[in-house]
Amino acid sequence: MGRRAARWRRWNRAIHRDLGYVCVGLTLVYAVSGVAVNHIRDWNPNYRVTVDTFPVPEASRSAVTDSAFPLAVLRAAGLDGPVRGTFRPDSATLEVFLPALTVRVDLDAQVATLARVQERPLLRRANLLHLNEPRGFWTYIADVFALALILLAVTGLFMMKGKYGITGRGAWLTGLGILLPVVILLVLA
Amino acid sequence: MRLRAILAALLFTGACQGASEEPGTLYGEPLTLDEVTPVSAILDDPDGYLGQRVLVEGMVVAVCEMRGCWMDIAGDREFEKIQIKVDDGVIVFPMTAQGKTALVEGVVEVLELTYEEALEAARHRAEEHGEEFDPTTVTGPETTYRIRGHGAVITD
Numbered sequence: 001m002g003r004r005a006a007r008w009r010r011w012n013r014a015i016h017r018d019l020g021y022v023c024v025g026l027t028l029v030y031a032v033s034g035v036a037v038n039h040i041r042d043w044n045p046n047y048r049v050t051v052d053t054f055p056v057p058e059a060s061r062s063a064v065t066d067s068a069f070p071l072a073v074l075r076a077a078g079l080d081g082p083v084r085g086t087f088r089p090d091s092a093t094l095e096v097f098l099p100a101l102t103v104r105v106d107l108d109a110q111v112a113t114l115a116r117v118q119e120r121p122l123l124r125r126a127n128l129l130h131l132n133e134p135r136g137f138w139t140y141i142a143d144v145f146a147l148a149l150i151l152l153a154v155t156g157l158f159m160m161k162g163k164y165g166i167t168g169r170g171a172w173l174t175g176l177g178i179l180l181p182v183v184i185l186l187v188l189a
Numbered sequence: 190m191r192l193r194a195i196l197a198a199l200l201f202t203g204a205c206q207g208a209s210e211e212p213g214t215l216y217g218e219p220l221t222l223d224e225v226t227p228v229s230a231i232l233d234d235p236d237g238y239l240g241q242r243v244l245v246e247g248m249v250v251a252v253c254e255m256r257g258c259w260m261d262i263a264g265d266r267e268f269e270k271i272q273i274k275v276d277d278g279v280i281v282f283p284m285t286a287q288g289k290t291a292l293v294e295g296v297v298e299v300l301e302l303t304y305e306e307a308l309e310a311a312r313h314r315a316e317e318h319g320e321e322f323d324p325t326t327v328t329g330p331e332t333t334y335r336i337r338g339h340g341a342v343i344t345d
Contacts, residue, residue: 040255040256044254044255046257046284047254047284049254049284084248084287084288084289084345085248085263085288087248087250087263087270088267088268089250089268089270090268091268095250097248097250097287097288098288099285099288100285102287102288117284117285117287119285128281131278131281132278133281
């Protein structure tokens with residue numbers, strides 16, 4: 001019996017250890033992205049958008065009909081194309097689109113705002129994986145990762161024996177971890 | 190061995206980038222319709238198109254900054270656009286799509302907002318764009334027609 005228990009514990013440790021190594025990368029991706037998207041109301045976790053304003057003295061409702069006007073706007077901003085397209089949401093506004101950049105001209109106020117969109121390279125990719133944007137094969141990898149986390153949690157319970165194990169201090173801490181979401185849900189209800 | 194692992198990680202990162210930025214990228218379900226309905230036709234008779242599956246085409250003029258859960262595409266007439274709304278996280282439109290051309294398939298739906306809901310929606314929009322919210326821009330209940338997007342192809 002003792003030898004069987006020792007063998008079982010050896011396997012438990014080996015699974016926990018090796019699975020832990022395998023899961024480090026994805027755990028970090030999910031954790032970092034989790035924090036980033038948790039605060040989505042306070043900041044944009046995918047893009048950094050900077051906005052500047054500048055005067056466009058040539059701007060007017062009649063000037064906008066000139067096909068060269070968007071280029072004049074870009075010159076005023078110290079930019080040169082390529083212009084992807086233009087749009088007029090209303091008679092007093094012209095929007096000029098460039099790659100990762102939008103210029104919005106207030107034709108009456110003769111002022112433009114320039115919004116630059118810069119991707120947060122690492123976070124954007126971490127969020128893309130976390131939120132399963134690729135779909136398809138990534139869904140299966142994410143499922144396997146979730147199962148691996150379950151295994152890590154369960155095997156983790158039996159890593160230690162004695163007073164620090166699941167029959168001692170571990171039981172209290174595990175209980176605390178389970179109680180936390182339960183209490184919060186009860187409070188929210 | 191270690192070098193190989195690093196190279197594999199870099200290649201994977203590159204593949205992820207390609208998936209979201211390639212010209213002609215498909216978002217959501219593949220398109221099934223061939224005939225494009227002008228946005229102007231939908232806006233002229235929105236109730237006639239309500240519940241219908243349509244294919245529309247236009248330049249992307251705005252994208253939800255936070256979640257990529259909607260985008261506006263320009264209509265074929267001046268000053269007109271229509272919103273494409275997708276379920277959060279099911280399809281994510283990148284902000285970098287602005288100025289590109291989108292071919293979108295979806296179902297025309299109506300969004301009826303009470304005054305309070307319209308106010309909240311306007312406040313949310315202002316927040317998203319980092320603009321100061323002016324409550325006087327909302328004068329009463331709002332009815333908006335939009336397209337519940339199922340699939341889109343965005344090209345440069």
